[in-house]
């Protein structure tokens with residue numbers, strides 16, 4: 001039985017002062033079977049920990065550097081995130097792939113480092129609008145997933161979360177249809193099965209991300225292969241995130 005995951009990705013938003021205000025306003029009634037996660041910027045992780053420590057809500061990071069320590073100015077390692085109590089780390093968000101030029105191979109190293117430090121990677125995959133029009137969606141996503149899983153054991157793969165985030169749907173207000181998202185989620189599960197076997201494919205959690213809000217969340221969560229959502233813009237407002245969690 002896969003546990004639903006509702007994950008907020010704050011991206012580069014909210015100062016420590018603003019994050020403090022957010023968490024003071026964020027009150028939920030815990031629901032069994034649904035996990036809630038916030039991935040704030042690195043600078044807000046200690047404040048997230050302060051507010052969420054004695055709750056059921058988890059916190060994580062939006063990125064990691066694959067080496068443990070050393071001369072990597074400006075970077076943050078997986079042991080550093082683990083020490084801050086992070087449970088999850090987003091790896092290979094399309095903004096990092098596109099703006100910072102992260103390759104599938106580099107993302108794969110991050111996924112491995114996160115697992116080796118007892119945290120759960122949220123591997124983001126997704127196609128551009130052009131790739132979608134050209135019918136290359138499965139080719140792109142298949143390759144992103146196969147590269148990320150290449151160096152993992154079946155047990156490691158089973159622990160992962162894979163977020164299907166069509167790039168054209170991120171921050172655009174134009175979400176994929178639940179039917180289209182389910183079709184790709186099913187393809188992702190099939191790809192995991194081919195790479196790591198049935199048990200891993202049955203256990204891996206698949207999220208949909210891209211303009212999710214309080215109005216469309218229920219439609220995505222009704223789909224057989226969609227186990228939750230990765231939420232950007234809508235996760236920045238306490239009321240909207242509470243609404244999404246309550247509907248999950």
Ligand code: PEP
Nearest residue numbers: 170171209210211232233
């Ligand atoms: C994201 O940043 O992962 C995302 C899905 O953003 P949004 O919900 O704003 O489309």
